[in-house]
Amino acid sequence: MMEYLDRFASHVVVVGSGLAGLVTALTLAPQPVLLLTRAALGAESSSAWAQGGIAASLGDDDSVGLHLADTLAAGDGLCDADVAAAILADAPAAMASLESFGVQFDRSPDGAYLLGLEAAHSRHRIAHVAGDGSGAAIVHALVEKVSRTPSITVMEGIEVRRLLKTDDVLSGLICASRSGPLVIPATRIVLATGGLGGLYETTTTPSGNYGQGIMLAARAGAKLADMEFVQFHPTALDAANWSAGRPLALVSEAVRGEGAILVNDRTSVFWPINRGPSLPHAMSLPELSAPKLPKAAGCSSMRERLWGKALPTVSRE
Numbered sequence: 001m002m003e004y005l006d007r008f009a010s011h012v013v014v015v016g017s018g019l020a021g022l023v024t025a026l027t028l029a030p031q032p033v034l035l036l037t038r039a040a041l042g043a044e045s046s047s048a049w050a051q052g053g054i055a056a057s058l059g060d061d062d063s064v065g066l067h068l069a070d071t072l073a074a075g076d077g078l079c080d081a082d083v084a085a086a087i088l089a090d091a092p093a094a095m096a097s098l099e100s101f102g103v104q105f106d107r108s109p110d111g112a113y114l115l116g117l118e119a120a121h122s123r124h125r126i127a128h129v130a131g132d133g134s135g136a137a138i139v140h141a142l143v144e145k146v147s148r149t150p151s152i153t154v155m156e157g158i159e160v161r162r163l164l165k166t167d168d169v170l171s172g173l174i175c176a177s178r179s180g181p182l183v184i185p186a187t188r189i190v191l192a193t194g195g196l197g198g199l200y201e202t203t204t205t206p207s208g209n210y211g212q213g214i215m216l217a218a219r220a221g222a223k224l225a226d227m228e229f230v231q232f233h234p235t236a237l238d239a240a241n242w243s244a245g246r247p248l249a250l251v252s253e254a255v256r257g258e259g260a261i262l263v264n265d266r267t268s269v270f271w272p273i274n275r276g277p278s279l280p281h282a283m284s285l286p287e288l289s290a291p292k293l294p295k296a297a298g299c300s301s302m303r304e305r306l307w308g309k310a311l312p313t314v315s316r317e
């Protein structure tokens with residue numbers, strides 16, 4: 001028996017409670033929002049697994065121009081320069097907005113942001129929250145804020161399965177819930193359902209992350225673009241007890257930012273320090289299929305203090 005929840009018909013419906021969904025719901029306040037999410041609020045999201053932090057040109061030796069130059073170089077001709085410039089210029093404001101929601105970035109005793117160096121960045125510009133546990137700490141703060149925001153109604157354990165249309169206009173959602181199928185009438189729907197990394201056998205994203213939102217949008221008639229852009233991350237921990245289909249623990253780019261180099265089983269360097277996390281189109285396949293790293297080989301020059309203090313999550317794994 002299908003249940004109809006028409007009391008939310010005038011709400012904006014946000015699907016997903018990772019960083020995108022939580023921030024959207026908070027930014028829309030005091031406008032009424034219904035936040036639907038498959039697991040518990042903030043759980044089973046890539047956001048809660050993010051380690052490295054957020055890049056913004058906040059240092060005295062930095063500027064949006066330098067950040068843009070590094071981004072365009074790492075993008076290797078694939079970036080839209082105007083879009084990249086606009087996003088990078090907005091980064092400090094985005095951080096300020098996270099702070100207004102209760103996120104506390106790591107700072108030195110004199111109050112300055114503690115900025116890390118990562119991947120293709122030529123300046124220290126990665127702001128963290130709780131070291132390399134940034135994603136979990138940010139999600140925790142935002143979940144707290146959402147729970148205290150009266151304009152946001154949260155429904156957990158709801159999986160959106162289909163978007164409904166009437167006369168070619170969005171008119172609602174069909175969802176699966178523990179108590180059975182639900183129909184929620186809605187005309188304003190934000191899909192914040194994350195990526196599709198979980199489709200890959202070897203992945204560092206939550207395995208429930210398999211592009212459902214992309215499917216929902218496509219079935220409702222949205223045009224999909226740039227689908228070939230899937231982030232390739234060069235370092236993960238190949239634990240002895242790993243079994244296919246289970247996500248690997250990610251080894252943050254911060255490890256290379258702190259000076260680690262990647263070597264193959266012949267101890268040849270195969271990933272230069274300043275190469276970004278994403279796969280540039282010019283990269284050749286033999287490089288990609290480089291032999292498996294001996295355990296922790298990429299981290300052989302790390303000092304003990306770093307593992308414990310700057311990279312506690314990687315250290316624990």
Ligand SMILES: Cc1cc2nc3c(=O)[nH]c(=O)nc-3n(C[C@H](O)[C@H](O)[C@H](O)COP(=O)(O)OP(=O)(O)OC[C@H]3O[C@@H](n4cnc5c(N)ncnc54)[C@H](O)[C@@H]3O)c2cc1C
Pocket residue numbers: 015016017018019020021036037038039042043044045046047048049050051052053054055135158159160161192193194195204205206208209212213250
């Ligand atoms: C291990 C790891 C480390 C990372 N490190 C960094 C980093 O250091 N810096 C950085 O900038 N980025 C990092 N990223 C990338 C970053 O985490 C993601 O790009 C970002 O968190 C995506 O946020 P999101 O809100 O779009 O999606 P997600 O956080 O994945 O949230 C998706 C939400 O949608 C829900 N959902 C999905 N389908 C449905 C459905 N059908 N119905 C209802 N709910 C649904 C999910 O349960 C979840 O709540 C990392 C990612 C991973 C996996």
